[in-house]
Amino acid sequence: MESEPITPSEPRPSGAPRRRLGLIWPLLGVGIVVSGLWLYARKNNGARSDPPDTQAPTVAVAKVDREDLYNEVTIAAEFRPYVEVSLNAKVSGYVDKMNVDFGDKVKEGQLLATLLVPELKDELDSARAAQGRAEADYKNAHLIYTRLVGVNNEHSNLVAQQDIDTAEAKDSVAAAALASAKADVEKYQTLVGYTQITAPFDGVVTMRYADPGALIQAGTASDTQAKPLVRVSDNYRLRLDFPVSVAYVKDIHLGDKVEVRVQSLDNKRITGEVSRFTDKVNNDTRTMITEIEVPNPNLELVPGMYAAVVLKVEQRPHALTIPIEAASIGDSTTVYVVNGSQQIEERALTLGLETASRCEVISGLKEGELVMIGGRTAVHAGEKVETKPWQTPAP
DSSP, rough: OOOOOTTTTTTOOHHOOOOOOOOHHHHHHHHHHHHHHHHHHHHHHHHSSOOEEEOOOOEEEEEEEEEEEEEEEEEEEEEEEEEEEEEOOOOOOEEEEEETTTTOOEOOOOOOEEEEEEHHHHHHHHHHHHHHHHHHHHHHHHHHHHHHHHHHHTTTTOOOOOHHHHHHHHHHHHHHHHHHHHHHHHHHHHHHHHHHHEEESEEEEEEOOOOOOOOOOOSSTTSOOOOOOOEEEEEEEEEEEEEEEEGGGGHHHHHHOOEEEGGGGSEEEEEEEEEEEEESSEEEETTEEEEEEEEEEESSOOTOOOOEEEEEEEEEEEEEEGGGGEEEEEOOOOEEOOOSSEEEEEEEEEEEEEOOEEEEEEOOOOOEEEEEEEETHHHHOOOOOOOOOOOOOOO
């Protein structure tokens, strides 16, 4: 039996559609890849064609302000007592008592030592006896003279004038002898008083030179090698002398505040005032000695301690100033100013005093203007900027 031919109107075998779908999938993949590349290229071209997003740079600025400018000079100094004396004996004698030792605090008039001088007491007793005799002689002579004068007044010409004159002369001689005797007594009383050594002021005994029984020579002549008994220092107020260079002599005035730093007391700081200065520059050192007085009621400071005196010199009160970081100092001094339009403006300056952190503006700026702080490589004159306050560096 012969097979019948398959006509086109009859259904195709199931294998034909699967072969056609196998050809469509690769073509679809290629189309997707091409579309993706086209979108990517368009996006990049669009990004390149958009204008760049520009933003003004931010710079730190400081305000031109007024301050009291000065420079500080540190000068080494050493404390010394306000008053210091070595106490000598006015008379020769043996030390009877020593009532103090070094380190003792004493008051004015306090008895420090006693000398034993027996012969002075004998001389004082002799002088007092002579004064007694002189008083008796004067009393007798004066009584005779007054009686003769009284009788002559009651009965004129009853007493010879010569007798009256003689009595008057004896009365005068007796009065002079009495005065001399009193002077001798006072002299020996004074010498006996010299056997007691007393403190001339409130202070501290810083040295003791003699012990009981030692022979002390009178320290009344400059050519003798008399040994003192004690040395007393007024440590309740100290002197601090320091040499000021001739360059800063003009800056020294009475009453100026001075800061004193004592390193041995944990860098303790004391404020003093200029009390005095020599007003003359030493030709050898080219310095002028200046002194301040430092109260020391608790005796915390000890003479001989070193101190550093911080002196303010080259003072410029209420000066127009800018931070020293704002100025560019070279052949010419310039500064970048941020004007009212937020634009950089380069301006020439004339500077005066320079300190560690600020400098004085003589000309070129006005109070209240803003100056740029920092490097100038990132900006240029005429450029618009954003500003932020400058933070002062911590000391």
